[in-house]
Amino acid sequence: xxxxxxxxxxxxxxxxxxxxxxxxxxxxxxxxxxxxxxxxxxxxxxxxxxxxxxxxxxxxxxxxxxxxxxxxxxxxxxxxxxxxxxxxxxxxxxxxxxxxxxxxxxxxxxxxxxxxxxxxxxxxxxxxxxxxxxxxxxxxxxxxxxx
Numbered sequence: 258x259x260x261x262x263x264x265x266x267x268x269x270x271x272x273x274x275x276x277x278x279x280x281x282x283x284x285x286x287x288x289x290x291x292x293x294x295x296x297x298x299x300x301x302x303x304x305x306x307x308x309x310x311x312x313x314x315x316x317x318x319x320x321x322x323x324x325x326x327x328x329x330x331x332x333x334x335x336x337x338x339x340x341x342x343x344x345x346x347x348x349x350x351x352x353x354x355x356x357x358x359x360x361x362x363x364x365x366x367x368x369x370x371x372x373x374x375x376x377x378x379x380x381x382x383x384x385x386x387x388x389x390x391x392x393x394x395x396x397x398x399x400x401x402x403x404x
Contacts, residue, residue: 264313266356266381267334267341269327271313276324278315285309309385311343311356317377320369328379332361340386356383 262270264278271278286307292300319325334341335358345351360382367375 262346265342265344265346266313266331266358266383267339269331270346271315272324275322276317276327277322278313280314282312282314283309284312308387310359311353311383311385313381313383315379317379318375319377320373320375325374325377328361328363328377331358331381334358335361343383353385355386357386358382359384 262272264271264281269276288304288306289301290304292302294300317324317328338357340355340357343353343356345353358381360380362380362382364378365374366377369375
Protein backbone atom coordinates (compact mmCIF):
# COMPACT_ATOMS: atom_id res chain seq x y z
CA UNK A 258 0.00 0.00 0.00
CA UNK A 259 1.90 3.07 -1.21
CA UNK A 260 -0.54 5.76 -2.26
CA UNK A 261 0.30 8.91 -4.23
CA UNK A 262 3.85 10.28 -4.13
CA UNK A 263 4.50 13.88 -3.11
CA UNK A 264 8.30 14.27 -2.94
CA UNK A 265 11.31 12.47 -4.36
CA UNK A 266 14.87 12.45 -3.05
CA UNK A 267 17.12 10.81 -5.62
CA UNK A 268 15.31 7.65 -6.65
CA UNK A 269 13.26 7.44 -3.44
CA UNK A 270 9.68 8.71 -3.45
CA UNK A 271 7.88 9.82 -0.29
CA UNK A 272 4.38 8.34 -0.43
CA UNK A 273 1.06 8.86 1.31
CA UNK A 274 1.48 5.45 3.02
CA UNK A 275 4.62 3.44 3.63
CA UNK A 276 7.59 5.78 3.21
CA UNK A 277 5.76 8.96 4.16
CA UNK A 278 6.71 12.23 5.83
CA UNK A 279 4.89 14.54 8.22
CA UNK A 280 6.61 17.86 7.65
CA UNK A 281 9.24 19.63 5.61
CA UNK A 282 10.99 22.83 6.62
CA UNK A 283 13.31 25.12 4.70
CA UNK A 284 15.97 27.55 5.89
CA UNK A 285 17.94 30.14 3.92
CA UNK A 286 20.86 31.94 5.56
CA UNK A 287 21.84 35.32 4.11
CA UNK A 288 24.84 37.02 5.72
CA UNK A 289 25.40 40.75 6.10
CA UNK A 290 28.63 42.24 7.46
CA UNK A 291 28.42 45.26 9.71
CA UNK A 292 30.81 48.06 8.69
CA UNK A 293 31.43 50.75 11.32
CA UNK A 294 31.12 54.33 10.05
CA UNK A 295 32.31 57.46 11.84
CA UNK A 296 29.39 59.66 12.88
CA UNK A 297 26.68 57.42 11.40
CA UNK A 298 24.96 54.11 11.89
CA UNK A 299 26.88 51.06 10.76
CA UNK A 300 26.58 50.22 7.08
CA UNK A 301 25.67 46.72 5.95
CA UNK A 302 27.24 44.77 3.12
CA UNK A 303 25.81 41.50 1.85
CA UNK A 304 28.49 38.81 1.93
CA UNK A 305 26.45 35.95 0.53
CA UNK A 306 25.10 33.19 2.62
CA UNK A 307 25.68 29.72 3.86
CA UNK A 308 23.01 28.38 1.54
CA UNK A 309 19.64 26.69 1.70
CA UNK A 310 18.89 23.71 3.91
CA UNK A 311 15.83 21.46 4.07
CA UNK A 312 14.62 19.18 6.85
CA UNK A 313 12.21 16.30 6.29
CA UNK A 314 10.61 14.70 9.35
CA UNK A 315 8.35 11.69 9.46
CA UNK A 316 7.25 8.56 11.22
CA UNK A 317 7.26 5.13 9.61
CA UNK A 318 5.27 2.13 10.74
CA UNK A 319 7.36 -0.59 9.05
CA UNK A 320 5.46 -3.61 10.38
CA UNK A 321 2.19 -2.23 9.01
CA UNK A 322 3.10 -0.12 5.96
CA UNK A 323 6.80 -0.75 5.17
CA UNK A 324 9.09 2.11 4.16
CA UNK A 325 12.18 1.05 6.10
CA UNK A 326 14.04 -0.05 2.94
CA UNK A 327 13.65 3.45 1.46
CA UNK A 328 14.99 5.09 4.61
CA UNK A 329 17.93 2.66 4.59
CA UNK A 330 18.54 3.54 0.92
CA UNK A 331 18.64 7.26 1.72
CA UNK A 332 21.11 6.53 4.53
CA UNK A 333 23.24 4.61 2.01
CA UNK A 334 23.17 7.62 -0.35
CA UNK A 335 24.30 9.83 2.55
CA UNK A 336 27.19 7.45 3.29
CA UNK A 337 28.20 7.44 -0.39
CA UNK A 338 28.46 11.24 -0.45
CA UNK A 339 26.51 11.47 -3.69
CA UNK A 340 24.50 14.65 -4.54
CA UNK A 341 20.94 13.77 -5.58
CA UNK A 342 17.98 15.66 -7.06
CA UNK A 343 15.19 16.82 -4.75
CA UNK A 344 11.81 17.39 -6.41
CA UNK A 345 8.16 17.84 -5.55
CA UNK A 346 5.98 15.49 -7.57
CA UNK A 347 2.75 16.69 -6.05
CA UNK A 348 1.01 19.93 -6.87
CA UNK A 349 3.27 22.22 -8.88
CA UNK A 350 6.03 19.71 -9.70
CA UNK A 351 8.84 21.89 -8.29
CA UNK A 352 12.47 21.03 -8.90
CA UNK A 353 14.36 22.10 -5.76
CA UNK A 354 17.70 21.20 -7.37
CA UNK A 355 20.60 19.03 -6.33
CA UNK A 356 21.12 18.41 -2.61
CA UNK A 357 23.48 16.54 -0.36
CA UNK A 358 22.18 14.44 2.52
CA UNK A 359 23.99 15.78 5.57
CA UNK A 360 22.30 13.73 8.27
CA UNK A 361 19.81 10.89 8.75
CA UNK A 362 18.54 10.44 12.30
CA UNK A 363 16.24 7.62 13.43
CA UNK A 364 14.23 7.09 16.60
CA UNK A 365 13.26 3.42 16.69
CA UNK A 366 10.59 2.17 19.08
CA UNK A 367 8.18 -0.64 19.87
CA UNK A 368 10.40 -3.40 18.44
CA UNK A 369 8.83 -6.77 17.61
CA UNK A 370 10.41 -10.11 18.56
CA UNK A 371 12.03 -10.40 15.09
CA UNK A 372 13.60 -6.92 15.43
CA UNK A 373 11.14 -5.07 13.17
CA UNK A 374 10.23 -1.69 14.64
CA UNK A 375 6.53 -0.88 14.96
CA UNK A 376 7.40 2.85 14.95
CA UNK A 377 10.40 4.57 13.41
CA UNK A 378 10.62 8.35 13.63
CA UNK A 379 13.20 9.99 11.36
CA UNK A 380 14.74 13.30 10.39
CA UNK A 381 16.68 13.92 7.17
CA UNK A 382 18.86 17.04 6.82
CA UNK A 383 19.58 18.24 3.28
CA UNK A 384 21.77 21.07 1.96
CA UNK A 385 21.59 22.66 -1.46
CA UNK A 386 24.50 21.58 -3.69
CA UNK A 387 25.32 24.50 -6.01
CA UNK A 388 27.17 24.08 -9.27
CA UNK A 389 25.59 20.83 -10.34
CA UNK A 390 22.53 20.97 -12.55
CA UNK A 391 19.58 18.65 -12.20
CA UNK A 392 19.11 16.23 -15.09
CA UNK A 393 16.92 13.14 -15.38
CA UNK A 394 20.14 11.09 -15.51
CA UNK A 395 21.11 12.46 -12.07
CA UNK A 396 18.40 10.29 -10.50
CA UNK A 397 20.04 7.21 -11.99
CA UNK A 398 23.51 8.41 -10.94
CA UNK A 399 22.24 8.76 -7.37
CA UNK A 400 21.15 5.13 -7.38
CA UNK A 401 24.31 3.75 -9.01
CA UNK A 402 26.13 3.27 -5.69
CA UNK A 403 23.30 1.21 -4.26
CA UNK A 404 23.49 -1.72 -6.70
